[in-house]
Amino acid sequence: MIGKAAGGAAMYQAMTSLGHAAESEYSGPIKLSPAKKGASVVVLGAGLAGMVAALELRSAGYSVKLLEFQNRAGGRCWTLRGGDEFSELDGTRQTVGFAKGNYFNPGPWRVPHHHLAMMDYYKRFGIKLEAFNQVNHNAFVHNSKAFGGKPQRFRHVQADFRGHTSELLAKAANQGALNDAVTREDTEKLLAGLRAWGVLNKDNRYVASERVSDYRGFDVEPGGGLMPLATPSEPIGLHELLQSDLWSQINSGNMYEFQTTLFQPAGGMDALAKALERELKCHMRYNTKVTKIAQSERSVTVHFTDANKPGAQQSVSADWCVCTIPASLLSQMDIQVGDAMRSAIESLPYGSSIKVGLEFKRRFWEDDERIYGGISYTDLPIQMISYPSNDYMKAGPAVLLGAYSFENTDSYRFASLTPNERIRLALAYGGRIHPQYSEEFSNGVSVAWHRIPWTQGCHGVWSESLRKEHYNNLAQVDNRIVLAGEHVSHIPAWQEGSVLSALDAVKRLHAKAINV
Amino acid sequence: MIGKAAGGAAMYQAMTSLGHAAESEYSGPIKLSPAKKGASVVVLGAGLAGMVAALELRSAGYSVKLLEFQNRAGGRCWTLRGGDEFSELDGTRQTVGFAKGNYFNPGPWRVPHHHLAMMDYYKRFGIKLEAFNQVNHNAFVHNSKAFGGKPQRFRHVQADFRGHTSELLAKAANQGALNDAVTREDTEKLLAGLRAWGVLNKDNRYVASERVSDYRGFDVEPGGGLMPLATPSEPIGLHELLQSDLWSQINSGNMYEFQTTLFQPAGGMDALAKALERELKCHMRYNTKVTKIAQSERSVTVHFTDANKPGAQQSVSADWCVCTIPASLLSQMDIQVGDAMRSAIESLPYGSSIKVGLEFKRRFWEDDERIYGGISYTDLPIQMISYPSNDYMKAGPAVLLGAYSFENTDSYRFASLTPNERIRLALAYGGRIHPQYSEEFSNGVSVAWHRIPWTQGCHGVWSESLRKEHYNNLAQVDNRIVLAGEHVSHIPAWQEGSVLSALDAVKRLHAKAINV
Structure with a gap:
């Protein structure tokens, strides 16, 4: 009834305040009806998608097999710690040298509160979450061509941008320049709002x-006792601020x-992957390199070799198959699907991304x-520096994210270099x-996702036209x-x-x- | 040299980027020279001020005595947990009924990163800090007279205020209304900045x-697989937004x-108080009600009674005295100081504040x-609801701040009621x-600071004229x-x-x- 009587936005507001509207279409843990007796499924790839699929199908009664290329589950839900080793496509090997207790998430590193499915699995497995500090007002913003290359505090730039733009708008409003767009009654409120938002003085100046x-x-x-009196700071001028591009x-x-x-999950992003892996251990086959995925009217057969002892072909069959192998790799495999899906798999490009972790x-x-935590931004190719949002004030070595370039030329530039x-x-x-x-x-340590053998890219990059042509074909059974x-x-990503x-x-x- | 060559703001920026300028005049842990042999000090009040004074003077070699009115140290640095009891001025007693592990900070509850002295003591005593979530974009803003009394999401109001004001300013700029204030060159940057900040489209519209x-x-x-396609949300209109006062x-x-x-310190604000108390235990005299502070040319004598067994006057003498008793109480005592300090003590009013903790x-x-954490704001007398910034997703009971009014008539209104x-x-x-x-x-549980016997108010409220007349006199030795x-x-506070x-x-x- 509320839905019929009110428009979209009003309805949403009404329902939200009554606690009825979901923030997304995810509406809580799924519960499948019982599977047919003896039904089986083979799941390819033990990343989050594969493990979640395996877990839920097993709950419904399917007999489940999980084939994983690596010697660990988790895929891109991955955390690097001291002693960990991994190789790039050309065989270049890195061994992580971090001190005990330190870690680095080379893939996903943040979880929004409105990622409801993730939050539900965290809850279900009792994973402890801590606040990831995205915005740190005291971190830096940096443009190598402004302020003589000196980093500025985020709080200065943000407060001054708010202040100057509020002053300009208040001035325009007082000069009648907004008369077409804002009623007189609203102008009063607008000015009050700008004075609050922009911290303007009684003359509407910043x-x-x-x-x-x-x-x-x-x-x-400001201090205590007879310490020196406080000295206000001087805002950055409008011209300097605008030309700095730091906004x-x-x-x-x-x-x-x-x-x-x-x-972020306490202790590393892989907490959920590890919990799922523990749960599914007995269904898991590691070091398994899929070479062919065939299907008939009655079953699916997956051919594979042992990644450590290549040569002998083996196979496993099941009634059904959930394949979570990235399209970047799947496009290089013999998979027996219709032309529409095949074409979708072959058409999807993968984004590049690199991260460097520094201890x-x-x-x-x-x-x-x-x-303390948060991110400094820069126009340099490292793009950002992100400080750990955990173990604040802990003595001894610590790890920060020293470069993160995503889907741009810098990420290719970094990827073309050796890890060192x-x-x-x-x-x-x-x-x-x-x-x-x-x-x-x-x-x-550094991870260039284009050079990681088991992904050969960071994530699928869908343009609007690609989506139109291929997405539904990729997603069909x-x-x-x-x-x-x-x-x-x-x-994506x-x-x-x-x-x-x-x-x-x-x-x-x-x-x-x-x-x- | 930098200081002489450059103006204030430029100098500060230069020094900050070199890491030389302190964010405050606090420049690290103090180190006093050795005290005279046999020198003694009596410290009145074992709140943070009293305990820090006692700790640092003891380090210098003073013989220290700490007199505390309550049966615990910490003063307003106070955390309430299940089973705790306390009384108001009229004897009304509250016993806290929280479940194990839950707590409530009725006094201070947040520590800014730039409170350098606090941060140093946290570090020195190994107190674990966790992020206090002040801004939660998904919390509510609420005006009982707007949107039919329905709470709105912070993120909607903030994004829409940014968007609408950016659109208005872009319009004014394009109409030439800012020509006096902004050069043509800067106008280009301003428009680019507003499109980013206000999330305007290519026509500069929100x-x-x-x-x-x-x-x-x-x-x-947005979802996965063949879930329903995403539906954009509709911004609140400018008129409705401005008239709602939610900005x-x-x-x-x-x-x-x-x-x-x-x-916030993990587990409760009193973590530092408890650490200091452990350190100073052997110098502490609890349940001590100071009745008179006398001094001569050679010493200070503090007269007191036992708070639990009033009657018999006792006293203690020392060479020096640090008195941290709030002026609200000191003004009711016989303290032998000069007229200037006496007048300062008597002139300082104390602010009211109430907090209600709800499990x-x-x-x-x-x-x-x-x-998850953060604060919802409302025009109702409770002023805000603050959700715990710890133990996210923990099952079972939890405590939130259900009312916090500070220095206004609502706080007096609440204070005039019984706790229930x-x-x-x-x-x-x-x-x-x-x-x-x-x-x-x-x-x-509720704490109305005006009715707490050992403070009779929340904090000293200095007007500009009061400061001018009395502050230095209060702070002198x-x-x-x-x-x-x-x-x-x-x-203050x-x-x-x-x-x-x-x-x-x-x-x-x-x-x-x-x-x-």
């Missing part, structure tokens, strides 16, 4: 004052995906610069923001095979995409299976 | 779109005091509304934001007595104020003591 310093910080902070670095924390409360001897960003060269480059660029780098560096993973979702895709795939496969 | 929903959230979220509730997280990274059977704000009435009122008002209140309520506490600072005041008092007292 100028140095104690009140403005209450937002952007003081030059000398382009202050808005990402307002994106829904990065809004508070954003989470330093101490948390100089906390000790010296009072940056990438680390050296991250140190050289990052040292322009934190001069302590050279003195405090201990060791590093093709006879006895269904695909799942972030590439079969509208949330996010774990929520993989999990929702797996849940949806499993529902549709099951609906078919019980009706065959 | 209208429903996928991109806008990437900031304010979708009506139907007044979206800015406090931009204040320097509340900016990221804001902290519910489950975290419905997380389960039902996806609010305050809780009922907090439930009635809060239930208009969270209908689950009535079903899920378990128990509550008066012969052998010096006062400390948040009331002797420029950071914050723990940093107490600690800085104590450190500054101790430095000046010590400088006098070694030269006498």
Whole structure:
């Protein structure tokens, strides 16, 4: 009734306040009806999508087999710790040198609170979450061509952009320039709003004052007893601020995906993968390199070799197959599906992304610069430096994200280098923001997703036209095979995409299976 | 040299980027020179100020005695847990009924990262800090007279205020209304900045779109597989937004005091108080009601009674005295100081503040509304609801802050009620934001600071004219007595104020003591 009587937005507001509207179409843990007696499924790839599919199908009564290329489950839900080893496509091997207790998430590293499926699995497995600090007002924004290359505090740039734009709009409003767009009654409210939002004075101006310093910080902070009196700070001028381009670095924390409360699992992103792996251990076959996926009217047969002892072909058959192998690899395999799905698999390009993790001897960003977690942004190819959102003030070595370039030329540039060269480059660029780098560096690791054998790319990159032509064909159940993973979702590169895709795939496969 | 060559702001930026400028005048742990042999000090009040003073003077070699009115140290640095009991001025007693592991901070509850003295003591005592979530984009803003009394999501109001004001300013800029204030060259940058900040489309308009929903959230979220397609959300109209006054509730997280990274000690605010208390236990005399503070040319004598067995007067003498008793109580005592200090003590009014802590059977704000920590704001007398920033997703009962009114008539209104009435009122008002209140309520506790015997108010309230007339007189060393506490600072109502005041008092007292 509410839905019929009201328009979309009003309805949504009414329902939300009554607690009835879901924030997404995910509506809680799935519960499949019982499987047919003796029904079986083979799941390819033990990343989150594969493990979630296996878990839910097993719950419904399917006999489940999980084939995984690596010697561990989790896929891109991956955490690197001291002693871990891995290789790139050309065989270049890295061994992680971090101190005990330190870690680095080379793939996903954040979980939005509205990724409801992820949150449900975290709850179900009792995974402890801690706040991931995305926006740190005291971190830096940095443009190598502005302010003589000196990093600025996020809080200064953000407060000053708010202040100056509010002053300009208040001025325009007072000069009658908005008369077409804003009624007189609303103008009063607008001015009051701008004075609050922009911290304008009674003359609607944004100028140095104690009140403005209450937002952007003081030059000398207020103290106790007879300590020196506080000294307000001076805002950056409008011209300098606009020409610095630093306003382009202050808005990402307002994106829904990065809004508070954003989470990370305590101890590393792989906490959920490890919990799922424990649960599914007895169904798992590791080091299994799939070479062919065949299907008939009655079953699916997956051919594979042992990744460590290549040669002898083996195979496994089941009634159904959930394949979560990334399209980047699947396109290189012999998979027996219709032309539409085949063409979709072959058409999807994969985005590039690189990350560099750097361990330093101490948390100089906390000790010296009072940056506790969060992200500094820069126009340099490292793009950002992200400080750990955990173990604040802990003595001893700590790991930060020293470079993260995503889907751009910098990520290809980094990927073309050796791991050591990438680390050296991250140190050289990052040292322009934190001069302590050279003195405090201990060791590093880098992951260039295009060079990781089991993904050969970071994630599926869907353009609007690609989606139109291929997405539905990729997502359909093709006879006895269904695909799942972030590439079969509208949330690419996010774990929520993989999990929702797996849940949806499993529902549709099951609906078919019980009706065959 | 940098200081001489450059102006204030430029100098500060230069020094900050070199890591040389302190964020406040606090420059690290103090180290007093050795005290005179046999020198002694009596410290009155074992709150943070008193304990910090005692600790640092003891380190310098003073013989220290600490007199405390209560049977515990910490003062307003106080955490309530199940089983705790306390009384108000009229004897009304509350026993806290929280489940094991739950707690409530009735006094200070947040620590800004730039409260450097507090941060140093946390580090020194190994206190584990966790992020306090001040801004939660998914929490509510609420005006009982707007949107039919329905709470709105913070993210909607903030994104829409940014969007609409950016659109208006872009329009004014394009119409030439800013030509006096902004050059043509800067106008280009301004428009680019507004498109980013306000999420405007290529025509500089703020209208429903996928991109806008990437900031304010979708009506139907993107999914996986063949789940329903995403549906963008519809922004609130400019008129409705402005008239709702909700723009007044979206800015406090931009204040320097509340900016990221804001902290809370894990397990309760009293963690530092308890650590200091353990350290100073052997110098502490609890249940000690000071009745008179006398001083001569050679010593200070403090007269007191046992708070539990009143009657017999006792006394203790020392060379020096640090008195951290709030001025609200000190003004009622016989303290032998000069007229200037006496007049300062008598002139300082104390602010009112009330908090209500409510325990519910489950975290419905997380389960039902996806609010993990942070604050919902309302125009109702409870002013805000703050959700716990710890133990996210934990099953079982949890405690939230159900009312916090500070220095306004609501706080007096609440203070005039019995504790049970305050809780009922907090439930009635809060239930208009969270209908689950009535079903899920378990128990509550309230602290009205004006009715707490050992403070009789929340904090010293300095007007500009009061400061001018009395502050220096209050902060001076008066012969052998010096006062400390948040009331002797420029950071009233914050723990940093107490600690800085104590450190500054101790430095000046010590400088006098070694030269006498």
